Amino acid sequence: MPLALKIYNTLSRQLETLEPKEPGKLGVYCCGPTVYDVPHAGHARSAVAFDVFVRHVRQSGVDVNYVRNITDVEDKILNRAKESCEEPLALSQRMTVVYQDDMAAIGCEAPNQQPKVSDHLPQIYEMIERLIANDAAYVLDRDDGKRDVYFAVRKFKTYGGLSRRKIDDLRSGARVEADQAKRDPLDFALWKGTTLEDWGWESPWGPGRPGWHIECSAMSCCYLGHDFDVHAGGMDLIFPHHENEIAQSEASTDGDRPMARYWMHNGFVNIDKEKMSKSLGNFVTVRDVLARNDPEGFRWFLLTVHYRGPLQFDSEKLDDGRVVFPGVDEAEGRVDYLYSVQSRLAELVALGGDAPKKEPPEIVRARQGSATALKNAIAALNDDLNTAVCLAELGELAKLGNDLCDLAKKRRKDAAFCGAASMQAATTQAAISEICGHIGLMWTPHDEFKQRSQAKRLALRGLQSSDMDAKVAARNQARADKDFARSDEIRDELAALGVSLKDAPEGTVWSIEV
RNA sequence: GGUGAGGUAGCCAAAUGGUUAGGCAACGGUUUGCAAAACCGUUAUACGCCGGUUCGAAUCCGGUCCUCACCUCCA
Numbered sequence: 001m002p003l004a005l006k007i008y009n010t011l012s013r014q015l016e017t018l019e020p021k022e023p024g025k026l027g028v029y030c031c032g033p034t035v036y037d038v039p040h041a042g043h044a045r046s047a048v049a050f051d052v053f054v055r056h057v058r059q060s061g062v063d064v065n066y067v068r069n070i071t072d073v074e075d076k077i078l079n080r081a082k083e084s085c086e087e088p089l090a091l092s093q094r095m096t097v098v099y100q101d102d103m104a105a106i107g108c109e110a111p112n113q114q115p116k117v118s119d120h121l122p123q124i125y126e127m128i129e130r131l132i133a134n135d136a137a138y139v140l141d142r143d144d145g146k147r148d149v150y151f152a153v154r155k156f157k158t159y160g161g162l163s164r165r166k167i168d169d170l171r172s173g174a175r176v177e178a179d180q181a182k183r184d185p186l187d188f189a190l191w192k193g194t195t196l197e198d199w200g201w202e203s204p205w206g207p208g209r210p211g212w213h214i215e216c217s218a219m220s221c222c223y224l225g226h227d228f229d230v231h232a233g234g235m236d237l238i239f240p241h242h243e244n245e246i247a248q249s250e251a252s253t254d255g256d257r258p259m260a261r262y263w264m265h266n267g268f269v270n271i272d273k274e275k276m277s278k279s280l281g282n283f284v285t286v287r288d289v290l291a292r293n294d295p296e297g298f299r300w301f302l303l304t305v306h307y308r309g310p311l312q313f314d315s316e317k318l319d320d321g322r323v324v325f326p327g328v329d330e331a332e333g334r335v336d337y338l339y340s341v342q343s344r345l346a347e348l349v350a351l352g353g354d355a356p357k358k359e360p361p362e363i364v365r366a367r368q369g370s371a372t373a374l375k376n377a378i379a380a381l382n383d384d385l386n387t388a389v390c391l392a393e394l395g396e397l398a399k400l401g402n403d404l405c406d407l408a409k410k411r412r413k414d415a416a417f418c419g420a421a422s423m424q425a426a427t428t429q430a431a432i433s434e435i436c437g438h439i440g441l442m443w444t445p446h447d448e449f450k451q452r453s454q455a456k457r458l459a460l461r462g463l464q465s466s467d468m469d470a471k472v473a474a475r476n477q478a479r480a481d482k483d484f485a486r487s488d489e490i491r492d493e494l495a496a497l498g499v500s501l502k503d504a505p506e507g508t509v510w511s512i513e514v
Numbered sequence: 515g516g517u518g519a520g521g522u523a524g525c526c527a528a529a530u531g532g533u534u535a536g537g538c539a540a541c542g543g544u545u546u547g548c549a550a551a552a553c554c555g556u557u558a559u560a561c562g563c564c565g566g567u568u569c570g571a572a573u574c575c576g577g578u579c580c581u582c583a584c585c586u587c588c589a
Contacts, residue, residue: 273581
C-alpha cells in the first residue's frame with residue numbers, strides 16, 4: 001500500500017507523495033550538528049521536525065533507517081578547544097553527549113545510527129580517491145609542503161541543481177579566495193593538509209583533516225548506499241553544503257542516479273525577526289529553555305508552526321528580572337491541559353459500566369467528533385507534516401473529552417449515560433494517544449508530569465510545595481469556619497505568587513502557572 | 515547583483531478559488547460561598563498596497579511596497 005504522506009521536495013520545489021525505493025523501508029539521512037557548543041533552539045527545531053517525520057512514517061507501517069551524523073572534526077571545534085586548552089575530540093565528545101541528552105529531553109528518539117567523522121576516515125579516503133580517479137577532484141601541492149585535495153566544481157555539469165544557482169552567478173558573487181592556488185574559486189576542499197600536531201590524520205595525501213562536505217557523502221553512502229530515499233537538514237544547508245554533497249556523491253559513481261530522491265529542509269528559528277545563530281550571538285540554548293519550561297511544552301511550541309516556515313522565538317524580560325518565553329509558556333499551558341484531560345478521561349474509563357441500548361445523543365456527537373478530529377489530525381500530518389493543524393485537532397479532541405467528563409459528572413446518577421460516556425472516553429483517550437504517537441507528545445504519566453512541571457515552577461519562584469499545602473490547609477480551616485474574608489485573603493496571597501486554587505468536592509487542589 | 519521565503523484580526527498561527535481553522539489575551543454567560551478550572555458566546559466577514567481574471571479571490575494573474583534568509587560558518 002502506498003504511503004498517503006506528501007512532502008515538499010526541495011529538489012523539485014513541489015509537494016510529492018513519498019515513495020520509498022524499497023516498499024516498506026525508508027532510508028533517511030539528516031545533517032546533525034557540529035559539536036563545538038551546546039545546542040540552541042534551532043538545533044531543537046530541526047531535530048523535532050525530523051523526529052516527527054520519522055515517527056509519523058513509522059506509525060504508517062514503514063521501517064525507517066534514520067541516520068543523523070555528528071560532525072566532530074571541524075575548524076570551529078579546534079578553535080574552541082584551543083581557547084579552553086582541551087583536546088578537540090574531548091570537546092566534541094563532551095558536546096555530543098549534551099546534544100544527545102538535550103534532544104532526548106525534548107522527546108526525540110535516538111536515530112538508528114549517529115556516525116561521527118572521526119570514526120569514518122577510511123570511508124572518506126575511499127570516496128576522495130574515487131573522485132580523483134574519476135577526474136572530479138585534484139591534488140594540490142602547496143608551497144608549505146602540505147597537500148590539499150579539491151573538488152572541481154566545473155566538471156560537475158549539474159552543479160547548482162538543488163539550490164537553483166548558476167555557476168556563473170556564483171562566480172560573480174564569490175568573494176576573493178585567499179587561496180589563489182585553487183584552479184577555480186568555486187572549488188571546495190575535500191582534504192585540507194595540516195600537521196598532525198595541529199590536529200590531523202595521516203592520509204594518502206599526507207596529514208590533514210577532511211573538508212566539511214565530504215563526511216556526509218561518505219557516511220550517507222556507508223549506511224544508506226547510493227540513491228537513498230530522504231536527505232534532511234536545515235534550510236541554511238541547501239547551499240553550499242547539500243549542493244556540494246550532491247556533487248561529491250554523484251561524481252563518485254559512474255551512474256546518473258541522484259544521491260537522494262527527496263530533500264527536506266526545515267526553516268529557521270528567529271529572534272527579533274532575525275535568524276538565531278551562533279555567529280549573531282542571539283541564540284537561546286535548549287538548556288536556557290528547559291531551565292524554565294517543561295520539555296514537552298517546548299516541543300509543543302516547536303510544533304505550532306509548519307516546519308518549513310520561520311519560527312518566531314520571543315523572549316521577554318519581566319519587571320522582577322526573570323526572562324520568559326511567552327510562546328513556550330503558552331504551549332506549556334496547552335500540554336498541561338492535554339494531560340489533565342487525559343487524566344480525567346482515564347478516571348471516567350475506570351468507572352466502567354454497561355452500554356445502554358440506545359446511545360444518548362451527546363455521546364453520538366462526542367463519538368463522531370472524535371472520529372473526525374482523529375482523521376483530520378492524521379490527514380494534516382500526511383499533508384507535508386502540518387503539525388499546526390494536527391495540534392488544533394488534538395485540542396479539539398481534548399475539548400470533546402473534557403466536555404464528556406463534565407457531562408458524565410453532571411449526570412453521574414444516570415448509569416446508562418455514564419456507561420456510554422465511559423466507553424466513549426476510552427475511544428477519545430485512544431485517539432489522543434494515537435496522535436501523540438505520531439508527533440511524540442504525552443510520553444510521561446500524568447502524575448509525573450504534574451510533579452515535574454510544578455516542581456520546576458515552584459523552584460523558579462523560590463517556593464516549596466509544603467508551604468503551599470500549609471496555606472491550603474489554613475484556608476480550608478477558614479472556609480470550614482465560614483470565615484470567607486480570611487480564606488479569600490489567603491487565596492489572594494497565593495494568587496500573587498502565581499498559585500491558583502481549585503475547590504472541588506474531593507478537596508482543594510493548587511496549581512502554579514508558568 | 516543572483517536565489518529563495520514571507521507579509522492573515524490585540525498577539526501567535528493554518529487554510530490556496532465559494533462553506534467556523536486553531537490557540538493566547540480581553541469581555542460576557544453556565545458553574546461556584548466568592549473564585550479557579552472546564553464548557554459556551556463575543557471581540558472576528560482578518561488576509562501589505564494597486565490593478566486584472568471570475569458569478570465569486572486571502573487564495574489565480576500582473577504590478578508595487580515592506581521584512582527576512584542564502585550566495586562566508588550555520589539546524
